[in-house]
Amino acid sequence: MGELLFSQWYVQNLIQFLKSSQIYTDLQHAAQHEVSKPSIRLSELKKGVQNGLNSSGWDRKLKNAIYTYLQTHSRLSPNAAPSDHLKEPLLYLRKAQQAWEKRILKSLNSMCTELNIPLARKRPEKEQKDLLTRWTELSVDGPDLSQIRPVYAPKDFLEVIMSLQNPNYNNGETPGFYNMWGIIQVPLKVKDVNKLRLLFSEMSINQCQTGIDDHSDIPTELFDNDRMKLGRKVIAANHGPLSQEYAKKGCPFSLRAEIWTQIMGINTDDLDVMYYEQLKFNVSQHDLLVDSLLYKDVKLTATNDDQYFVFEDYLYQILLPFSRDTVVLEHFAQNSASPPKSYIRGKLGVEEFSVIYPPNGVIPFHGFAMYVVPLCFLYQDPIKLYYVFREMYVRYFFRLHSISSHPQGIVGLSLLFETLLQTHEAELFFYLKSVGCQPLKIAFKWLVRAFSGYLSADQVLLLWDRILASNSLEVLSVLAVAIFTFRKTNLMKVQSYNAAEAVLADLTTLEVIPLIQLSLFSK
Amino acid sequence: MSERPINCTIKQPVLLTITDTKSEFHSGCRVLDISLSNVVNPERKEENVDQVGEIQFKNYYVAYLTVKAKFKSGPDTKEGENKWRTCVKRMRLMPNAHAETGSQDYFCVSRKHMAFELVNISALRLILQQPSPVWKDFKIEELRFFKCSETSKPCLLPSWLTEVTNNSGKKKIEAEDGNNFHVAPKEDDGILGISNLELLSATLQQLWALSEEVAANQTNVVLGRYEVDNCYDINLLSYT
Numbered sequence: 001m002g003e004l005l006f007s008q009w010y011v012q013n014l015i016q017f018l019k020s021s022q023i024y025t026d027l028q029h030a031a032q033h034e035v036s037k038p039s040i041r042l043s044e045l046k047k048g049v050q051n052g053l054n055s056s057g058w059d060r061k062l063k064n065a066i067y068t069y070l071q072t073h074s075r076l077s078p079n080a081a082p083s084d085h086l087k088e089p090l091l092y093l094r095k096a097q098q099a100w101e102k103r104i105l106k107s108l109n110s111m112c113t114e115l116n117i118p119l120a121r122k123r124p125e126k127e128q129k130d131l132l133t134r135w136t137e138l139s140v141d142g143p144d145l146s147q148i149r150p151v152y153a154p155k156d157f158l159e160v161i162m163s164l165q166n167p168n169y170n171n172g173e174t175p176g177f178y179n180m181w182g183i184i185q186v187p188l189k190v191k192d193v194n195k196l197r198l199l200f201s202e203m204s205i206n207q208c209q210t211g212i213d214d215h216s217d218i219p220t221e222l223f224d225n226d227r228m229k230l231g232r233k234v235i236a237a238n239h240g241p242l243s244q245e246y247a248k249k250g251c252p253f254s255l256r257a258e259i260w261t262q263i264m265g266i267n268t269d270d271l272d273v274m275y276y277e278q279l280k281f282n283v284s285q286h287d288l289l290v291d292s293l294l295y296k297d298v299k300l301t302a303t304n305d306d307q308y309f310v311f312e313d314y315l316y317q318i319l320l321p322f323s324r325d326t327v328v329l330e331h332f333a334q335n336s337a338s339p340p341k342s343y344i345r346g347k348l349g350v351e352e353f354s355v356i357y358p359p360n361g362v363i364p365f366h367g368f369a370m371y372v373v374p375l376c377f378l379y380q381d382p383i384k385l386y387y388v389f390r391e392m393y394v395r396y397f398f399r400l401h402s403i404s405s406h407p408q409g410i411v412g413l414s415l416l417f418e419t420l421l422q423t424h425e426a427e428l429f430f431y432l433k434s435v436g437c438q439p440l441k442i443a444f445k446w447l448v449r450a451f452s453g454y455l456s457a458d459q460v461l462l463l464w465d466r467i468l469a470s471n472s473l474e475v476l477s478v479l480a481v482a483i484f485t486f487r488k489t490n491l492m493k494v495q496s497y498n499a500a501e502a503v504l505a506d507l508t509t510l511e512v513i514p515l516i517q518l519s520l521f522s523k
Numbered sequence: 524m525s526e527r528p529i530n531c532t533i534k535q536p537v538l539l540t541i542t543d544t545k546s547e548f549h550s551g552c553r554v555l556d557i558s559l560s561n562v563v564n565p566e567r568k569e570e571n572v573d574q575v576g577e578i579q580f581k582n583y584y585v586a587y588l589t590v591k592a593k594f595k596s597g598p599d600t601k602e603g604e605n606k607w608r609t610c611v612k613r614m615r616l617m618p619n620a621h622a623e624t625g626s627q628d629y630f631c632v633s634r635k636h637m638a639f640e641l642v643n644i645s646a647l648r649l650i651l652q653q654p655s656p657v658w659k660d661f662k663i664e665e666l667r668f669f670k671c672s673e674t675s676k677p678c679l680l681p682s683w684l685t686e687v688t689n690n691s692g693k694k695k696i697e698a699e700d701g702n703n704f705h706v707a708p709k710e711d712d713g714i715l716g717i718s719n720l721e722l723l724s725a726t727l728q729q730l731w732a733l734s735e736e737v738a739a740n741q742t743n744v745v746l747g748r749y750e751v752d753n754c755y756d757i758n759l760l761s762y763t
Contacts, residue, residue, distance in 0.1 A: 085627075089628055090627050105760045109759045112759060113759075118757060120756060122754075167659075168584055168658050168659050169658065170658060170659050186623070187622050187623055188623050189622035189624050282749075286750075286755050324749070326748070326749050342757045342759065343757070344751055345756045345757060352751070353751050354761075355750065355755065356749060359749035405624075
């Protein structure tokens with residue numbers, strides 16, 4: 001334990017967390033088991049028990065639990081700052097997020113009033129049973145969606161992001177003097193290319209990568225065999241940091257599922273299975289408007305996609321329980337967004353009857369299902385799939401649709417994209433700007449969806465490998481810049497926004513890893 | 524912390540300019556005076572308001588903060604010795620003056636930032652600097668002074684966490700400010716929070732204590748309830 005790395009406050013919270021989690025009782029049981037062994041000597045009881053725990057793999061489990069905690073909890077201690085300040089330190093961004101949320105709520109409310117449907121209602125008993133019996137084929141007989149429309153799309157969100165202005169920013173007399181050239185006008189500090197090179201140093205061109213060197217026309221003796229061997233060893237070790245290190249160079253497809261669960265510390269035990277069943281039951285209890293929104297979204301996106309349409313039923317089994325999962329609410333402590341509130345019918349304004357709607361506090365938007373679909377290739381078991389998706393969401397994806405100054409929030413990523421493009425493709429950036437096509441207007445939807453649905457599925461997974469490995473979303477911006485660079489020749493000929501969009505409409509043929517390497521390391 | 528802030532008079536910040544008031548000139552420097560000596564507090568006479576241990580404030584686009592202090596003149600101070608002394612020199616509040624980071628954060632200047640202890644002082648002067656011209660305004664808000672540093676008692680950490688087993692023996696890790704972590708005094712105290720096995724079985728009394736402890740360590744696992752009285756019928760969302 002380094003003395004400067006962790007504050008006392010942090011270590012105490014960690015211990016408190018461990019004590020109240022299951023591993024504490026498990027360890028106690030295991031220790032008791034060790035004590036009862038005949039080989040233990042009373043004189044060296046402590047040592048004996050410790051050795052016993054080590055050899056039976058418990059130290060690994062404990063290390064993994066601590067590692068997961070370190071990954072998901074900020075090391076900064078809250079010094080007197082109020083809680084909304086912890087969510088987002090900048091007042092004007094906090095206000096912008098609140099205004100945006102209010103807009104979403106209004107839009108939802110007006111949909112309810114127009115269609116004369118409640119936000120939530122209890123299902124009749126027959127309907128409940130019916131839903132549970134056809135749980136694995138929910139796509140067959142969905143609700144009527146003709147009147148339902150997505151609450152918002154990335155395009156609407158971009159408009160909000162574009163209008164963000166720091167009221168204390170000097171852009172008075174000489175317009176454009178201090179203004180930035182892109183459409184993001186929030187003066188955040190973003191990483192420059194050297195810092196990114198360090199962050200993704202494992203991806204440099206002289207290192208073999210899964211995603212390039214395991215290509216089918218390269219003999220497997222050169223790279224693939226060793227990589228697989230190493231991968232199996234890593235999995236056998238069952239140690240989070242090790243798996244994360246391995247993922248820095250990408251995971252072979254057959255090992256990815258296991259590596260990812262190890263990185264995120266997900267081991268679906270009986271309790272998790274039970275919890276999922278409870279969520280499923282909750283879905284059957286109440287009919288929510290959010291369900292229709294999710295249905296509509298799946299129909300509009302995944303069902304229309306030739307790679308993903310087969311997973312339609314899977315998606316409902318993930319998304320519907322997700323909307324009922326109150327564990328998701330915990331992530332709002334570090335999210336600039338806040339969950340929407342409502343009151344039970346007839347009890348308006350009575351505090352005891354206030355509830356969160358939907359139960360997980362997340363209102364889906366157009367393309368939400370795309371966060372799940374690539375994972376369907378990895379996990380056959382919907383329960384495992386569910387927990388992996390939930391962890392991915394509360395660690396990373398929520399940042400892609402809330403306004404914050406966090407370096408990995410969508411504002412930061414957009415600014416990183418614009419800054420990188422300006423610095424390294426100045427000519428292209430200036431040309432596109434002069435024909436009225438701000439590059440971010442095209443790239444924004446890629447970023448919001450973490451490229452899911454734009455690239456081919458295997459490429460999305462290779463990209464997400466790097467998100468998990470570096471614990472950072474910044475690779476998304478790097479890739480977006482790389483794509484612009486790659487299509488530069490064509491983009492330099494376009495005369496309008498539509499033409500530029502057409503050049504970048506189809507990305508399914510791209511290989512992401514070589515592109516990222518080129519844009520990061522070739523200059 | 525429950526301690527009350529020190530009563531003092533905080534004057535309006537003064538922007539440093541060149542004497543010509545008509546031409547706009549961005550000096551990027553502001554001075555804020557605080558006087559501590561002339562506080563009249565008849566009810567609590569014995570209280571000395573001339574000691575400052577901690578300064579708390581919320582930043583608003585100040586890049587650097589300098590704190591100067593003026594000492595009270597005692598009987599043995601010579602004329603002219605009563606000068607301003609710099610206590611904190613250019614403490615960096617914003618890592619990058621042009622960018623947002625740190626611009627609206629809460630800060631706490633405590634003893635470890637200060638060059639000397641602020642005892643027996645009559646006035647403080649805060650110098651706020653913002654070299655970047657991109658910000659319209661810069662100031663500090665919610666400025667408060669506290670008498671003693673917020674070194675609340677070091678919280679107890681289990682001894683096994685603070686001990687590093689070296690070949691030579693056991694060594695304590697020192698905390699950041701140089702205080703030692705509280706290490707359990709006796710060797711055989713075992714692991715704090717995890718009860719000693721022998722003692723446990725010895726008396727029922729302690730078994731009871733253990734059960735109490737378990738009760739106190741309730742898991743944080745939520746039950747996942749979202750409805751109220753088994754009812755989740757909702758018509759519209761509320762805006763507040």
